Amino acid sequence: MSLNYLIVVLLVGLGLYCLLTKRNLIKMIIGLSIITDGAHLLLISLGYRAEGIAPIIPQRMMEEFAVIAEIGVDPLPQALVLTSIVINVCILALAITLIILNFRHKGTLDPFELTDLKK
Amino acid sequence: MMRDKIVLLLVIAVTGLLFIGLYSDVPSYGSFPERPLDSEIEGTAFNSEPGKILNSEVLGGSGSLQSIGQPILERTPQSPPDGLGIPNVVTGVLWGFRAYDTMGEATVLFTAVVSVVLLAGHTGLVAPCKSTGMSVIVKTVGRVLAPILMLFGAYIIMYGHLTPGGGFPGGVIIAAAMTILLLGFGLRFACSNVGFLPCELGEELGALLIIFVGIAGLLTGTYFFQTWAYVGELGDLFSSLNILLLNIAVGLKVFGGVLLIVYSLLSSFGGVTE
Numbered sequence: 001m002s003l004n005y006l007i008v009v010l011l012v013g014l015g016l017y018c019l020l021t022k023r024n025l026i027k028m029i030i031g032l033s034i035i036t037d038g039a040h041l042l043l044i045s046l047g048y049r050a051e052g053i054a055p056i057i058p059q060r061m062m063e064e065f066a067v068i069a070e071i072g073v074d075p076l077p078q079a080l081v082l083t084s085i086v087i088n089v090c091i092l093a094l095a096i097t098l099i100i101l102n103f104r105h106k107g108t109l110d111p112f113e114l115t116d117l118k119k
Numbered sequence: 120m121m122r123d124k125i126v127l128l129l130v131i132a133v134t135g136l137l138f139i140g141l142y143s144d145v146p147s148y149g150s151f152p153e154r155p156l157d158s159e160i161e162g163t164a165f166n167s168e169p170g171k172i173l174n175s176e177v178l179g180g181s182g183s184l185q186s187i188g189q190p191i192l193e194r195t196p197q198s199p200p201d202g203l204g205i206p207n208v209v210t211g212v213l214w215g216f217r218a219y220d221t222m223g224e225a226t227v228l229f230t231a232v233v234s235v236v237l238l239a240g241h242t243g244l245v246a247p248c249k250s251t252g253m254s255v256i257v258k259t260v261g262r263v264l265a266p267i268l269m270l271f272g273a274y275i276i277m278y279g280h281l282t283p284g285g286g287f288p289g290g291v292i293i294a295a296a297m298t299i300l301l302l303g304f305g306l307r308f309a310c311s312n313v314g315f316l317p318c319e320l321g322e323e324l325g326a327l328l329i330i331f332v333g334i335a336g337l338l339t340g341t342y343f344f345q346t347w348a349y350v351g352e353l354g355d356l357f358s359s360l361n362i363l364l365l366n367i368a369v370g371l372k373v374f375g376g377v378l379l380i381v382y383s384l385l386s387s388f389g390g391v392t393e
């Protein structure tokens with residue numbers, strides 16, 4: 001087991017702890033984004049190849065570009081993570097908007113005060 | 120309360136243990152799983168009918184995760200019927216092999232921006248904003264830094280198919296340059312330069328350009344997002360115009376979208392930036 005995989009466990013655990021224990025919506029969003037970072041690190045680590053180069057053909061290798069298949073890291077998880085980062089930004093923006101609106105209407109950031117559906 | 124904490128710690132410990140148990144199925148860090156060449160097996164991702172891909176033994180038939188990155192690394196730099204003719208393989212996956220998916224991602228961004236603007240945006244609140252920005256240091260640094268950052272963002276977009284980068288990072292960098300101006304000079308100054316309307320125009324023109332490139336592939340060829348534009352020499356700036364156009368489109372879109380989110384969130388506080 002490598003350090004990267006251990007850090008993934010640590011990040012997801014910390015994010016989960018933050019999400020479950022904090023009673024502040026903004027801090028919960030921070031926890032959510034830490035969990036997402038853990039998932040990104042896991043995906044990127046899966047595609048790593050020992051002593052590999054980035055999956056982009058450098059200028060000096062333009063002539064014999066087939067070499068890239070021997071030394072490049074896996075490009076697929078990287079493209080997937082790029083997608084995931086953009087989606088994460090969308091989620092953060094929407095969640096923060098909802099938190100701002102909630103704060104303006106009810107004056108609180110405590111998720112335990114959001115009990116309107118119970119009434 | 121104490122009992123709650125213990126339960127929580129148990130939940131997190133179990134999650135961590137599940138993760139560590141999962142790692143026995145995952146290739147060890149740094150290894151690139153060995154796989155046979157495409158030509159030696161039938162039913163691989165590239166030389167079979169689409170429906171057969173999931174049944175192929177290459178994609179995890181043995182129960183462990185295996186890489187399909189290698190055929191993509193081999194194919195992307197080749198010229199169009201086989202590949203895309205660009206050196207940046209990640210951009211190739213993003214706008215070539217998985218262009219549908221990236222269009223869906225752009226749609227998610229569009230939906231999020233529309234929701235944020237609908238929920239929080241009050242264009243009328245910008246006018247009474249009294250903020251005149253921050254100190255002279257921030258203003259001077261912002262005045263010098265913002266044009267350079269915008270140029271850098273444009274470079275990242277234009278060279279997206281050759282070097283690391285592309286439409287998403289480049290658009291965010293240009294929006295960050297505008298945000299530096301916004302922080303230095305206040306919301307009114309930023310809105311008088313790049314207002315709500317240009318941002319929305321950028322967002323929507325970008326989305327339309329992506330759809331246009333997709334449909335042009337359908338009209339001139341056989342499938343959506345087929346390479347139809349000029350494909351020059353591998354490594355030239357104006358090569359593979361298809362992907363260059365898509366990068367520019369998504370750069371416009373991300374620039375407009377991120378700036379709209381920033382404007383809307385700020386104006387929902389009545390334009391107070393401090």
